[in-house]
Amino acid sequence: MNRPRRRVAVTGMGVLSAVGASVPEFFGALVAGRSGVRRLPWQQDTVAASIEFDADAHFSRIQLNALDRFAQFALIVADQAVAEAQLEEQHFVGPRVGVYFGSSIGGATAIDSAYRALLGPLGRVSPMTVVLTMTNAAAAHISTRYSIHGPSLTYSVACASAAIAIGEAFRAIRDGYVDVAIAGGAEALLVPGFVAGWNAMRVLAAPDRTHAERSCRPFSADRSGLVLGEGAGALILESFEHAQKRRCEVLAEVAGYGVACDAKNLARPDASGQAAAMRAALADAELGPSAVGYINAHGTATPVGDVAETESIREVFGDSADRVAVSSTKALHGHLLGASGAVEFIAALMALRTGIIPPTCHLAKPDPKCNLDFVPNEARRGVTLQAVMSNSFAFGGTNAALVAQRYLDV
Numbered sequence: 001m002n003r004p005r006r007r008v009a010v011t012g013m014g015v016l017s018a019v020g021a022s023v024p025e026f027f028g029a030l031v032a033g034r035s036g037v038r039r040l041p042w043q044q045d046t047v048a049a050s051i052e053f054d055a056d057a058h059f060s061r062i063q064l065n066a067l068d069r070f071a072q073f074a075l076i077v078a079d080q081a082v083a084e085a086q087l088e089e090q091h092f093v094g095p096r097v098g099v100y101f102g103s104s105i106g107g108a109t110a111i112d113s114a115y116r117a118l119l120g121p122l123g124r125v126s127p128m129t130v131v132l133t134m135t136n137a138a139a140a141h142i143s144t145r146y147s148i149h150g151p152s153l154t155y156s157v158a159c160a161s162a163a164i165a166i167g168e169a170f171r172a173i174r175d176g177y178v179d180v181a182i183a184g185g186a187e188a189l190l191v192p193g194f195v196a197g198w199n200a201m202r203v204l205a206a207p208d209r210t211h212a213e214r215s216c217r218p219f220s221a222d223r224s225g226l227v228l229g230e231g232a233g234a235l236i237l238e239s240f241e242h243a244q245k246r247r248c249e250v251l252a253e254v255a256g257y258g259v260a261c262d263a264k265n266l267a268r269p270d271a272s273g274q275a276a277a278m279r280a281a282l283a284d285a286e287l288g289p290s291a292v293g294y295i296n297a298h299g300t301a302t303p304v305g306d307v308a309e310t311e312s313i314r315e316v317f318g319d320s321a322d323r324v325a326v327s328s329t330k331a332l333h334g335h336l337l338g339a340s341g342a343v344e345f346i347a348a349l350m351a352l353r354t355g356i357i358p359p360t361c362h363l364a365k366p367d368p369k370c371n372l373d374f375v376p377n378e379a380r381r382g383v384t385l386q387a388v389m390s391n392s393f394a395f396g397g398t399n400a401a402l403v404a405q406r407y408l409d410v
Contacts, residue, residue: 008173009243009250009407012087012236013346014080014184016073017333018049018229022080026333026343027350030358031379035213035332037227042192046199047207047215049229049334050190065128067141068107073232073339074138074186075145081182082146085236086248089147091180098151098178099139100169101234102161102185104338105194106135112191138186150178156338158394159298160259161185162233163341163402167257169237170402179242184234184342198228201267203302214362218299218328219306219374221365226300229334233342250407252349255387256285262397269305269393274298274312277399281389282316285403289317292324292403293385294357296348297374298393299328300335309391310370325383327375331361341392345402348388352406355383 013023018036020026029036036049055064055072067075091097105111110132114125131137136154143152151172155165162185169183189195198204205225208215216227243250258280262273282289298309314321329347336343351357356379363376387405394400 004176006174006176007240008170008254009238009240010235010252010254010349011238011243011248011250012081012085013251013349014077014234015343015346016051016077017231017343018051019333023346023350027347030329030332030347031356033332033359033361033377035361037213037215037334039207039212043195045207046195047205047212047227048190049227051230066131068132068137069109069188070103070107070186071138071141073188074101075141077184077232077234078142078182081234081236087236092146092148095150096179097148098153098169098172098181099142099148100153100165100181100183101139101142102155102157102165102338102341103135103138103187104156104158104161105187105189107133107137108189108191108194112193115193142182157398158396159337159340160392160394160398160400161338161341163345163390163392163400164259166235166342166345167259167400167402170254170257173237173239179239181237182234183237184232185339186232187337187339188230189337190228190230195228204228205301216301216331216334217362218301218331218360219367219370220363221367223301223303223306226302227334229336231333231336231343232339233346235342235346252352252404253407254402255287255405256281256403258284258401260399262399264397266397267395269308270397271308271311271315273397274309274391274393274399275315277401278312278316278389278391281401281403285405287387287403289320291387292389293383294348294351294388295324295326296344296390297326297328298391299330299360301330306367307369309393310372313372321372324373325357325375325380326372327358327360329358341390341400345390348390349404352385352388352404355385356381357383
């Protein structure tokens with residue numbers, strides 16, 4: 001069965017992060033260079049981008065019994081996106097609406113609590129442990145909230161989870177399987193067990209001695225590692241026909257999606273695999289490298305990862321590499337792992353819409369091996385962008401790239 005290739009619109013967005021609890025607040029913080037990175041109150045030798053969050057303000061006690069922190073985040077950003085898209089109850093009826101969500105870990109808070117309870121004096125865990133910890137809980141809760149009977153799918157691909165969820169939702173709409181999708185990702189793993197695991201890998205940034213908020217320094221010669229964060233992002237994707245029928249505002253057009261695997265090393269990034277994903281996204285969008293004016297980089301601030309991404313961008317963009325603006329917003333909101341692809345794609349979409357490119361903050365000492373235009377320290381305003389890219393590269397070697405372009409009514 002040959003299905004027509006349909007255009008895919010973004011009609012709503014939602015964000016919850018350490019630098020903002022809505023899309024305007026989040027993007028405003030990125031442009032202003034406000035960091036959400038702090039020392040963890042229960043582990044002063046580790047910095048992270050944690051969210052000050054009152055769950056009781058959003059959910060009843062009964063609801064919270066079945067909601068891990070990451071699922072709470074997912075519901076909040078889905079609500080924001082649905083509200084901006086002005087979707088109503090009738091728009092969710094039938095099998096042609098889906099949920100595509102990503103998470104690297106799932107219910108980390110519940111997992112950590114279960115082990116503590118098991119090893120405690122009672123040796124007994126909560127009967128809700130399984131439903132709290134399952135990685136597909138976020139998608140399931142979103143589906144339940146909006147009575148969505150179409151696909152409800154979860155992608156757990158480490159740091160590429162949300163980008164792949166968005167990309168697969170894009171394909172499902174483009175190829176005619178669904179008309180509307182809630183797509184994104186959520187992560188909340190700032191608990192002792194998981195932080196200890198990351199510390200044991202020796203990849204976390206050393207806290208800056210005088211300014212902890214500046215500890216994450218992507219592409220800078222003095223970078224020392226990544227900073228973990230938590231949060232969520234969600235988008236409403238629709239076929240253009242569906243969006244036009246509703247007469248809603250189209251924020252941008254998702255134009256391309258590429259995914260590729262390094263197939264070399266579980267933890268060491270490879271430039272060739274990253275380049276393959278970016279090339280595939282551009283080919284899918286039917287755009288040349290010169291059409292892209294901004295790349296939201298994966299940019300984790302690890303010594304190896306930043307160099308590999310620089311090399312992969314140069315490989316793909318060739319003569320255009322020195323003309324494309326590149327920035328890593330992780331310097332401010334941290335690495336959200338399975339949610340990062342959604343939150344950072346939204347940052348790229350906001351750059352496309354506003355003409356403001358968020359900076360790579362704390363880039364005081366350029367690394368000679370990272371020799372692109374990384375928009376150091378201050379936002380760039382008044383930029384006309386036709387297309388943007390967002391990169392998400394994962395442990396396990398899976399790489400994903402998303403391309404969006406300005407909405408043109410043609």
